[in-house]
Amino acid sequence: MKDSVLIVSGGMDSITMLYEYKDRIAIGLSFDYGSNHNAREIPFARMHCERLGIRHIVINLDFMHRYFKSSLLEGPDAIPEGHYADDNMKSTVVPFRNGIMLAIATGIAESNGLRHVMMANHGGDHTIYPDCRPDFVAAFGSATAAGTYEGITVEALYTGITKADIARRGHALGIDYGETWSCYKGGVRHCGRCGTCVERREALAEAGIKDNTVYDSPLTMPYE
Amino acid sequence: MKDSVLIVSGGMDSITMLYEYKDRIAIGLSFDYGSNHNAREIPFARMHCERLGIRHIVINLDFMHRYFKSSLLEGPDAIPEGHYADDNMKSTVVPFRNGIMLAIATGIAESNGLRHVMMANHGGDHTIYPDCRPDFVAAFGSATAAGTYEGITVEALYTGITKADIARRGHALGIDYGETWSCYKGGVRHCGRCGTCVERREALAEAGIKDNTVYDSPLTMPYE
Numbered sequence: 001m002k003d004s005v006l007i008v009s010g011g012m013d014s015i016t017m018l019y020e021y022k023d024r025i026a027i028g029l030s031f032d033y034g035s036n037h038n039a040r041e042i043p044f045a046r047m048h049c050e051r052l053g054i055r056h057i058v059i060n061l062d063f064m065h066r067y068f069k070s071s072l073l074e075g076p077d078a079i080p081e082g083h084y085a086d087d088n089m090k091s092t093v094v095p096f097r098n099g100i101m102l103a104i105a106t107g108i109a110e111s112n113g114l115r116h117v118m119m120a121n122h123g124g125d126h127t128i129y130p131d132c133r134p135d136f137v138a139a140f141g142s143a144t145a146a147g148t149y150e151g152i153t154v155e156a157l158y159t160g161i162t163k164a165d166i167a168r169r170g171h172a173l174g175i176d177y178g179e180t181w182s183c184y185k186g187g188v189r190h191c192g193r194c195g196t197c198v199e200r201r202e203a204l205a206e207a208g209i210k211d212n213t214v215y216d217s218p219l220t221m222p223y224e
Numbered sequence: 225m226k227d228s229v230l231i232v233s234g235g236m237d238s239i240t241m242l243y244e245y246k247d248r249i250a251i252g253l254s255f256d257y258g259s260n261h262n263a264r265e266i267p268f269a270r271m272h273c274e275r276l277g278i279r280h281i282v283i284n285l286d287f288m289h290r291y292f293k294s295s296l297l298e299g300p301d302a303i304p305e306g307h308y309a310d311d312n313m314k315s316t317v318v319p320f321r322n323g324i325m326l327a328i329a330t331g332i333a334e335s336n337g338l339r340h341v342m343m344a345n346h347g348g349d350h351t352i353y354p355d356c357r358p359d360f361v362a363a364f365g366s367a368t369a370a371g372t373y374e375g376i377t378v379e380a381l382y383t384g385i386t387k388a389d390i391a392r393r394g395h396a397l398g399i400d401y402g403e404t405w406s407c408y409k410g411g412v413r414h415c416g417r418c419g420t421c422v423e424r425r426e427a428l429a430e431a432g433i434k435d436n437t438v439y440d441s442p443l444t445m446p447y448e
Contacts, residue, residue: 057291059291060287063284067332067335068331068332068335069335070335095330095335095372096327096330096331096334096371096376099331099368099371100324103320103324103326103328106319106323107292107321110293111291111294111319130370131370131371131372136370136371139363139364139367139370140363140364140367142363142366142367143323143363146355146357146360147354147364148354149317
């Protein structure tokens with residue numbers, strides 16, 4: 001039964017969720033908030049939705065670029081390099097981004113007679129991003145249930161697993177992760193050195209999956 | 225201490241809260257979601273913020289017009305007339321609007337080093353709008369506290385009082401409610417017959433305050 005909206009960025013996690021739950025997803029929802037990498041990732045979100053016959057909507061949030069504070073909104077040179085869990089990745093946080101995306105997805109779900117909003121945050125996000133943690137997801141789900149006529153719920157089904165776990169699921173589903181985007185710098189190719197690139201490389205290596213991503217710095221891990 | 229963002233529409237309730245808590249409000253935040261009445265109410269929000277020396281920001285949410293279902297977004301002829309609490313006013317609900325506005329306000333608060341988000345929903349809103357009720361506000365506040373580094377909280381200080389109570393407070397503060405906007409039809413003058421006009425007229429009458437609003441239908445209550 002198609003009863004859900006999925007927030008789909010075009011990265012590994014949300015594309016995996018799109019394929020794993022394709023029979024439940026009525027709408028794939030992407031957000032363009034003016035970051036460096038939105039222009040790279042959203043076309044992948046669209047492509048995979050089209051392949052699966054799922055309606056794809058892009059919501060423009062360009063006010064974030066103007067009024068929000070985050071290195072993710074300041075051009076590629078502001079993006080820190082290193083490990084995803086490092087403290088300097090904190091600068092890439094867009095304040096309450098998941099709250100904003102979930103709230104809009106909830107309104108779109110209720111407007112379209114759907115019952116659930118899905119988000120593909122995972123266990124490794126928790127260290128940096130407060131709006132990826134289980135207590136946030138639970139509280140937000142209580143708010144959507146209370147604040148809508150239909151009692152919309154939030155499902156974050158990867159909250160307890162790792163990105164490597166997700167990669168294994170996606171690989172089993174036939175996903176080529178070369179057709180997804182991670183790099184926060186948003187260049188022509190993945191930089192290979194920013195936190196999201198390092199996290200991608202580690203997850204695929206840990207899952208034992210051949211990495212088809214073309215990197216600018218493919219040979220060594222930057223923190224080695 | 226200026227530590228808060230207020231969501232300010234330009235209506236009676238939020239303008240009253242703006243004046244009552246002006247010493248705590250650093251930013252007044254209005255949302256233009258393409259409704260009939262946004263163009264009428266936002267200039268009042270801006271004017272009062274300017275008078276009080278409070279920064280005013282307008283966030284454009286024009287995606288709502290395209291993807292959300294509400295008579296409020298369908299032109300003046302779609303707005304029902306009658307009593308504010310009547311069931312037909314349900315058609316004016318913009319799904320999860322308060323959730324979306326609170327989420328964006330939370331991101332702006334965190335981006336600007338502020339600690340609280342204020343909203344001027346009141347007791348009379350509860351019958352129609354699920355995202356004005358105390359349980360929604362409490363759950364959303366838990367989500368903002370969990371989902372931000374600074375533990376942003378939501379304050380909805382009029383949740384337990386009526387619009388007539390608010391009018392009394394504002395009158396004591398010297399507010400001329402002729403310098404606020406309610407009408408959902410968004411014409412040159414208040415129509416006097418839609419739910420929000422009727423609610424305004426009743427609240428001012430109940431509070432014993434002279435109504436300076438210019439209505440198209442000033443003489444009788446439409447449900448009499």
